[in-house]
Amino acid sequence: MSTPSEPSQPSQQPGVPAQPSAYPYPHPQSPPAPGVQGYYSPTVAGHPQPGNPYAAQGPYGPAAAGGRGAGRAVLWAAVGAVAASAAWAAGVFVIGAGASPQLRGYSAPSNLCDRADYSSFKDEYPQDDSAPAHTSLKEDALEEGYCSITLKKTGSSYGDAYLSIQADLHKKTDPGPEFTATWKNYRKSHTGYDVEVVRDIGDEAYLVSQDTTSGSPSSGSRSATLAVRDGWVTYTMSYSAYLSTYNQDKDPPRLDDVTDWLRSDTKATLDRLKD
Template sequence: MSTPPQQPDQPSDAPAQPTAYPYPNPQSPPPGGPTGFPPPASPAVPAQQSFYAHPTLVGQPVQPQPGQPPQPGNPYVQQGPYGPVPVPPPGGNRGAGRAVLWAVVGAVVASAAWAVGVFVVGGKDSADLRGYSSPSNLCSGADYSSFKDEYPENDSSPTHNTLKDAALDEGSCSLSLKKTGSSYADAYLSIQLDLHKKTDPAPEFTATWKNYDDSHSGYDVEKVTGIGDEAYLVTEDTTSGSSSGSRYATLAVRDGWMTYSMSYSAYLSSYDDDKDPPQLDEVTDWLKSDTKSTLENLRD
């Protein structure tokens, strides 16, 4: 998520910017009976039917088939689809039996939910990029012509970075803004574009920019309409009654799974004594105009 970056070469007075199934042990059978789980059934003795198919057998001893000897071991153990399932004796504590049943049911439900979750997520992983693409050089791909009247000198060495990944395409640009005859930067402009290809950035974008003034003291936040799905303007002016203050503005936009930000910052110490940086209302108009133009240009 883009936040206002710290600009390079800022004056020293610049402010900071913004396994096995968990069956319980079986209940002890009536006095005189054996305890524990039965050993594996002899091939000569057929496996008993599951109590899932015969719910009336729950809590009743398993009766041997005619002509067959009684099955050794716990007479209250019945053969389930995943192995022996202990069943409490009649009149005993039936909580363990119910726990076993609910454990099996829970496992089946959990497995089904997992399968549905995989299906839903797998079917909704296409990013809503609205036709945007990330250029190899955002400094040349972005429009900032609205600033040219105030800062006509070109930056001879702007900084740009590009990232291309299956989850994210990203482009950034940092450049200096210079007035006529200036040897050093009078202001700074930072631009960032993110194409989120695996996750929807909407919740985090809103949380970051809508509440920016809650986490950054001294900033004002204004919601902007008419640009993307949502946009926020963040500003700060510390020049009133000061000779070393600054003016700062960022316009952050989200359109589908694309996020874009354009940030301006200027410092009184960078200007001549008889001049001041442009007012914030001028700067915010430039940001809005150039952002709209840039986003149109970045659509396929």
């Protein structure tokens, strides 16, 4: 009699969803609802939980034939499991509690749209967004500010491009290792993106960009994200333009111009976010 095969396990999806713009947050046209995160926060989850050697059934099962000696063995095995688990947990607590958050005077305002500087985009997109979307979160482990802005050319009835800004203050865990893994290696999990190391902002920063227009006046997109880590604070500023909805009388700016604007406005915004 054949043994039924084990059902195949679903493949793990990448931690960062593929989107036309290179950032692991909701699309700027669909900002998260108040109080709902809905984004990938690159925090370190601490030490991985090792397999519990006491979880499996060992030689000391229910002692029907072993009498009192086997029963004592079961008791001592259980006591040992509890003691070992408690000792391991205590060790993790002591190790994890040693580091102090490196917030360096930054704050996450309740309305990041009011504090963010995006003046470099004003010449290209002079029409103001009358109601930019913003959310915030203040918890013991994380403070967060998010802002989504619609950018319009002169004469445009609808948005021509979108700007998303997010600041995260990680107060319990160092985001450094996962931040580096996410952004430095972005092109390994997202086809068609360029990644550039930026040397003069924060402790580390990466500029991620993509142009899929291929000279077409009506299809494809241009996007760029500048991701910065300064201590335990992470910040992203992302631009996206879709030619299918862009003002047909205008061309979107070159990515070289966009990345220059992102650098300038990121520096200015980070300065504003310091108390």
